[in-house]
Amino acid sequence: MIDLTVTVPRLFTEGPGSLQLAMRLPSESLTAIIGPSGSGKTTLLRLLAGLETPDQGRIVVDGSVWFDQQQRINLTPQQRSIGYVFQDTALFPNLTVRDNIAYATQRTQRTQVDELIEAAGLTSFADTKPTRLSGGQRQRVALARALVRKPKLLLLDEPFSALDTDATDQLRQLLLALHRAWGTTTVLVSHHEADVNALADRVITLSQGKIIADQDRQHGPAVPPSSGQIRRVWFDEPQQQWVIETDTVQLRSTDTRWGKLVVGARIDLSWH
The missing domain is CATH 2.40.50 (OB fold (Dihydrolipoamide Acetyltransferase, E2P))
Structure with a gap:
C-alpha cells in the first residue's frame, strides 16, 4: 500500500499555486495519472522517487516511511525501492543490453537479469549495444532494468511517447505481463487514452496540481466526461x-x- 499526502509550491500554466495531493494506492495496482501538460503528473513521480522534496506531507510505502516532513525523514532515491522509466531511455551507450540491465544489481540478482532478458524478448540482443537497437527495443531494455531489483514501486513517465504504433502495442503487452508477473505497484503517466484503456485498473486525473477525478476501472470501465x-x-x-x-x-x-x-x-x- 502506498499512502501519499504532499504539498509543494508550483508554477502552473494559469499561474502560481500549490500541488496538493492525497492518495492511497493498493499494492500491485497499476494506476494511470492523466491530465493536461503542467498539471503535476511528472512532479508526482519525482516526489515518489525522491527527486523532489515536498514542503509538507508524508509518503509511506508498505509500512516504510519514505518521507515525513514533521519527523524530518527523507530517504534518498537510492534508499527508495523504485524503478523509473523515463521518456528518454537513458541507457549507457557503451554497455551491452545485458550489462545495462545488470547495472547496479548484486551478484544474487543475476538470475533475475536472465529472466528479464528472456521475458522482454531480448535474448538475441543480450550482447548488443543500445545504438544498434530500435526505439521499442531500447524501451524494453529500460523497462527490464527498472524491474531487475524487484522494486516496490515502478514509475513510468510517458514510456511510449516516442514509439510507433506497432512498437507501442508490443510494449504495452510486455509492461502488463511484467507488472502482473513481478507483482509491482505501478504508476503510469500518460497523455494517451489508449494507454489508459489497455493498462490501468485505476485512473487519477490531475488539474492545477489537484485530483479532480479518481476512477476505479476494476469494477467496470471508467466513464469520462462527455x-x-x-x-x-x-x-x-x-x-x-x-x-x-x-x-x-x-x-x-x-x-x-x-x-x-x-x-x-x-x-x-x-x-x-
Missing part, C-alpha cells in the same frame, strides 16, 4: 498533429479542422 473546455490548442510539428488540451485530457488528430478550434470552446471528449 465534453470539456479547451484550455490550449497547438500544432505538434514533429508529429504533424493538432493537439488540444482540456482540464482532464490531451487529444491529438491530423484533422486540419482542429486548427480552427479556439481556447474556451467546448469539445466532445468521447474516447474511441
Whole structure:
C-alpha cells in the first residue's frame, strides 16, 4: 500500500499555486495519472522517487516511511525501492543490453537479469549495444532494468511517447505481463487514452496540481466526461498533429479542422 499526502509550491500554466495531493494506492495496482501538460503528473513521480522534496506531507510505502516532513525523514532515491522509466531511455551507450540491465544489481540478482532478458524478448540482443537497437527495443531494455531489483514501486513517465504504433502495442503487452508477473505497484503517466484503456485498473486525473477525478476501472470501465473546455490548442510539428488540451485530457488528430478550434470552446471528449 502506498499512502501519499504532499504539498509543494508550483508554477502552473494559469499561474502560481500549490500541488496538493492525497492518495492511497493498493499494492500491485497499476494506476494511470492523466491530465493536461503542467498539471503535476511528472512532479508526482519525482516526489515518489525522491527527486523532489515536498514542503509538507508524508509518503509511506508498505509500512516504510519514505518521507515525513514533521519527523524530518527523507530517504534518498537510492534508499527508495523504485524503478523509473523515463521518456528518454537513458541507457549507457557503451554497455551491452545485458550489462545495462545488470547495472547496479548484486551478484544474487543475476538470475533475475536472465529472466528479464528472456521475458522482454531480448535474448538475441543480450550482447548488443543500445545504438544498434530500435526505439521499442531500447524501451524494453529500460523497462527490464527498472524491474531487475524487484522494486516496490515502478514509475513510468510517458514510456511510449516516442514509439510507433506497432512498437507501442508490443510494449504495452510486455509492461502488463511484467507488472502482473513481478507483482509491482505501478504508476503510469500518460497523455494517451489508449494507454489508459489497455493498462490501468485505476485512473487519477490531475488539474492545477489537484485530483479532480479518481476512477476505479476494476469494477467496470471508467466513464469520462462527455465534453470539456479547451484550455490550449497547438500544432505538434514533429508529429504533424493538432493537439488540444482540456482540464482532464490531451487529444491529438491530423484533422486540419482542429486548427480552427479556439481556447474556451467546448469539445466532445468521447474516447474511441
